[in-house]
Amino acid sequence: MALFCSSVIKRALVPKLTRKLGECHLHTCASTCAAAPPDNVRYSWLSAAGGGAVDLTKDDASGLAVLTLNNPERLNAVTGHMMLQLGDIVNDLKEWKNGKALIVRGKGRSFCPGADLNMVYNMLDSKQGREMCSFMHRTLTELHRLPLISVAAIDGPAIGGGAELCTATDFRVMTERADIKFVQALLGIVPGWGGGTRLTRLVGRTRALDLLSSGRTIRPEEAVEIGLASWIIPTGRDVVEATTEWLQRYTRGRTEVVRAVKNVVVAGTELPVEEALAKEAEQFVNVWGGPAHVEAILKSMKHKK
Numbered sequence: 043m044a045l046f047c048s049s050v051i052k053r054a055l056v057p058k059l060t061r062k063l064g065e066c067h068l069h070t071c072a073s074t075c076a077a078a079p080p081d082n083v084r085y086s087w088l089s090a091a092g093g094g095a096v097d098l099t100k101d102d103a104s105g106l107a108v109l110t111l112n113n114p115e116r117l118n119a120v121t122g123h124m125m126l127q128l129g130d131i132v133n134d135l136k137e138w139k140n141g142k143a144l145i146v147r148g149k150g151r152s153f154c155p156g157a158d159l160n161m162v163y164n165m166l167d168s169k170q171g172r173e174m175c176s177f178m179h180r181t182l183t184e185l186h187r188l189p190l191i192s193v194a195a196i197d198g199p200a201i202g203g204g205a206e207l208c209t210a211t212d213f214r215v216m217t218e219r220a221d222i223k224f225v226q227a228l229l230g231i232v233p234g235w236g237g238g239t240r241l242t243r244l245v246g247r248t249r250a251l252d253l254l255s256s257g258r259t260i261r262p263e264e265a266v267e268i269g270l271a272s273w274i275i276p277t278g279r280d281v282v283e284a285t286t287e288w289l290q291r292y293t294r295g296r297t298e299v300v301r302a303v304k305n306v307v308v309a310g311t312e313l314p315v316e317e318a319l320a321k322e323a324e325q326f327v328n329v330w331g332g333p334a335h336v337e338a339i340l341k342s343m344k345h346k347k
């Protein structure tokens with residue numbers, strides 16, 4: 043694997059690493075990282091790590107939004123500035139009542155090779171590590187919970203934090219040139235953006251341990267086989283167009299029904315059973331007798347093959 047480390051970065055990194063070796067910050071980090079920060083915390087120091095952008099287009103008519111990681115010179119590595127933008131975009135999508143679906147993609151030949159290493163090597167301080175981890179935890183957890191059917195369209199490498207990001211959507215579709223690698227352990231860390239937890243739930247304990255401990259490459263065929271990805275995009279297709287078409291099997295219904303289904307699944311996976319059942323009942327009542335329900339009854343819809 044081209045585990046990347048340019049000479050510039052090595053020069054910046056070595057003195058910092060040497061300084062860090064005598065210090066143990068693992069315990070404070072491990073005991074506090076899991077706690078999400080309060081909603082209003084934005085960690086303004088992240089904005090100093092500039093470059094790149096996260097773009098969002100929303101189409102009210104179709105209910106489809108496309109989120110693009112736009113930092114192609116660094117293969118869409120996520121800078122601090124992009125983390126803050128991603129947080130704002132997730133907040134915006136939470137309020138988008140016409141939304142049904144979200145495609146997350148990277149610009150150009152890559153999905154995302156994780157955090158911007160130029161930034162990472164300048165923030166080996168445990169406080170900053172904890173804050174970055176908390177911010178991304180919260181943002182990706184909220185992305186995962188959005189009442190939209192979300193899919194990561196992976197066309198190139200999804201590495202480190204990029205692999206974690208792609209577990210924050212409901213589905214993953216991949217082109218033949220895509221791969222996913224959880225390289226964190228090879229870098230002396232573990233997933234910190236919630237991707238370890240999500241991966242374990244997606245593929246099970248043994249497979250997650252294999253993938254997270256080895257940092258090995260997951261090719262599209264294997265990703266489909268283990269249930270990590272749902273579809274391989276045929277070569278030559280436009281990725282967003284093909285993914286939009288693929289998504290239609292889930293989004294052709296009315297907005298309120300698509301969103302209610304997602305809410306039921308989020309509750310079913312994240313809440314204790316009694317609360318999940320109550321949430322399901324609430325969603326049922328919301329759509330019962332609604333336009334989609336009445337229309338289906340009037341059509342005497344049958345469900346033969």
Ligand SMILES: CCCC(=O)SCCNC(=O)CCNC(=O)[C@H](O)C(C)(C)COP(=O)(O)OP(=O)(O)OC[C@H]1O[C@@H](n2cnc3c(N)ncnc32)[C@H](O)[C@@H]1OP(=O)(O)O
Pocket residue numbers: 043044045046048115116117119155156157158159160162199201202203204225226229234
């Ligand atoms: C805190 C959360 C945990 C993390 O996410 S830590 C980050 C983990 N990610 C990595 O270690 C991935 C490092 N990158 C690589 O292994 C390779 O670049 C990769 C993705 C396999 C692609 O290899 P190639 O196709 O050969 O392309 P390349 O290496 O020449 O890269 C093209 C330009 O992109 C840059 N780049 C790639 N990954 C980056 C990153 N994470 N942060 C900052 N810059 C990054 C790379 O430096 C190069 O830029 P330049 O042309 O040298 O100016």
